[in-house]
Amino acid sequence: MAVTPCETDGRRESREEHGERIVREFTRQAAAFADPRLNSAFTAQLGRLVRFMEPELDTEDVVLEVAAGTALVSRAVAGRVRHVTALDLTPAMLAEGKRAADASGVTNMTFTKGDATALPYLDRSFTLVVTRFSLHQVDDPDAVVREMVRVARPGAAIVVADLVRPEGLAGDPDLVERRRDPSHGTLRTEAEITAMLAAAGAEVRRTDRFDVVRPLDPWLAFTGTPDETAAVIRKELEDELAGGAPTGMRPVRVDGALHFTHSHAFLQAIAG
Template identity: 35%
Template sequence: MDGLKALNRQQFGTYAEAYVQSPDHAWSESLDRLVELADPQPHWEVLDVATGGGHTALALAPRVRRVIATDLAPAMVQAAARHATERGVTNVTFAVADAEALPFPDASFDLVTCRVAPHHFPDVARFVREAVRVVRPGGLVAVIDNVVPEDRAVAEYVNAFEKVHDPSHHWAYSLDDWTRFFQDAGLTVEWVETFQKERDLETWARRSGASNLTLATLRQLVLEAPPAVQAWLKPRAEAGHIRFTLTEGLLMGRRPAAHDD
């Protein structure tokens, strides 16, 4: 899977500034909900894994003591750090790190977050175990990511569609999959919620560097999808543009307190 990680570094390094500036990444209903549910406290130390443009880290920073924001792509880290500096944020530290091998001691953080990134990870279960390792007993792990339905055929089609859009995409999982990842790693699942996010096909594709041929392929895949896939992606034409819907899942789990272990 080292090849996939190299592809991730290349993809997000090449288009780092586009992800920093992307309105779709800068804000979402699910991000607001994550902050609300986590209820971060002023003394907290937070880790944001695969930070991308740093938007989750920056949303949490005013409420906590410190945020460490990591990403696999050095150029992405540099772009996010510049963005934080431009906004005058001083309590976020950016670092290059692998989500599946976090370079932090056990029980270092009160909250570990990861937003719209795990579908790029080769081994999501390993990432969740690492998140649990570095969070303190009683602390929270919160993940937001694209999800797919339980129907295997639909899941495979949607993932293939995503991979045409971005070759560094690995696999988007179902909510049941995510619940198992959390529980298998020892987390008590406290919250599961889904959100619909509408996308303009061309804007979504171009942000990842899609060529005209790739855009045409994506258009065909979404408009000619089987009925069950169309029911999930909800493609429609509006004012000459093709729009569709992705589904995000938000999961929050708590590492049992020491006396609960």
Template identity: 75%
Template sequence: MTVTHDDKVVREFSRQAAGFADPRLNVAFTRDLDRLTRFMEPELDTEDVVLEVAAGTALVSRAIARRVRHVTALDLTPAMLAEGKRAADRDGVTNVTFARGDATALPYLDRSFTLVVTRFSLHQAADPEAVVREMARVSRPGAALIIADLVRPEGIEGDPDRIERLRDPSHGTALTAARIAGITAAAGAEVKRTEEFEFTRPLGPWLELARTPADVAAGIRKELEGELAGGPATGMRPSEVDGELHFTHTYLFQHAVAR
């Protein structure tokens, strides 16, 4: 039986779903959520009908729900949606609909939404171009398209995608900011503004969230420690902070407008 990339995504994120509710493990998603909400703020309107693509546990949907008319949170992994639905019910968020679906073939008519957002999805997708095309297709003219993702800095040494895939086999390819802008333009949307920043995070919780097998996690740690000692570049930009091994990710926020 052939295992597809989507199968890997569902398998890995079913394993990780419970960890997304733990801020100690899910530090990247929770730490910059307010920053993303502020980035989106000029585009939010109480009449907006929003779609979050590859929503996971719908952190973004839940964060903006009370500021818009309605949000649909779509994801491929039922366990992630179930985790998000429990959180929404607990917090009394009633205007978010949870839907299972494929980001590369959205089950919606053209021009259905006034704002479309995706976070940390393009680097997981087997076909990121299709994801952005679909986002643009279901957006009304003038709608905001928000992409927030892990990106590969220009000129970085080493192969961070190899380490990322060791940690989580469903990882695809981290694109550059320029590549994401190009994909967005090709999909028929105009990039209006971007924000790019770095986040140095502890290695241990990152590995724990993905439930990386102990032997694989030990190998990743060994490679990062080796780079710090003068060995080959991994692309993960390791450092030691307060005696704990860390690495650095670069994140992009991009706002585009559908035509």
């Protein structure tokens, strides 16, 4: 499957450059991810994901969360399994996650700095592998999925939870997403993620799809989007509501405030 690269000043970024960009952006955002007053958009659907994972959770599970960030998923399931490893490329995100785990008394977790496209584990090491909000961020999502399946034991569950691009969507939401967060990669469709998993040797068995309408201003504030960039994004969404070109962000007004729409998909697959 072809990967759409990110571009900077019209130049294609290398995988290494994009990885460095991710580390820079998420180092800057790490404190916001750890602040419950600011990260509600990331915790709001966490319970739904844990319920989706429920059939796969077992007290003997050895779990890996790939591109874990502050390990929200890992911390949410740690009490239900034998051990969880949270791997991420950004040390500052892992540090925030470990601080929270230590504060809550979680002792069966390991935090590891590592590249999701080249996992530092032997084949067939884990009984459950999960990633959340990562495939749209990385330069090579196919490699991430291949690695997730490689380190999963045969019959183990693979869970992917991500923002997705609805089929037939008008406009290009990635343009808006990259203005707001320069480390954003490319939104994939649910069918594309399913195909990635199949190519890696895993079969999708269950899915959960839903839309979330979000207020624009807190979304822009979370990443510290510069005022001039935020103004451009706001104008594009307002123009679309007035009949202008579609942005792919599906803007609406809720109680007079400008909102936009994200599509989510949870996919559960079984490793071959």
